[in-house]
Amino acid sequence: MGQYTALSPLGEQQLRGDCPFCRSPYLRIRPGHGTYHCFGCGAGGDARMFAAKVGHRP
Numbered sequence: 001m002g003q004y005t006a007l008s009p010l011g012e013q014q015l016r017g018d019c020p021f022c023r024s025p026y027l028r029i030r031p032g033h034g035t036y037h038c039f040g041c042g043a044g045g046d047a048r049m050f051a052a053k054v055g056h057r058p
Contacts, residue, residue: 001017001029001036001047001050002017004020004054005017005018005019005020005027006018007029010028013030013031013032014028014029014030015028015029015030015031016028016029017029019038019040019041019043020054021038021041021043021053022038022040022041022043024038024039024040024041025040026038026039026040027039027040034046034047035047036050
């Protein structure tokens with residue numbers, strides 16, 4: 001996910017960045033769980049869902 005947006009630490013278990021889908025600054029990533037969620041547009045899921053949404057199906 002880091003190749004689509006710049007990420008910075010948010011606490012000990014999360015990263016934050018700008019959502020590549022809506023450009024809001026409310027994207028949260030939990031690497032330990034392999035999940036993401038954007039509080040701006042509501043996009044979320046696991047890494048596989050992220051790849052499919054950006055157009056790179058595994």
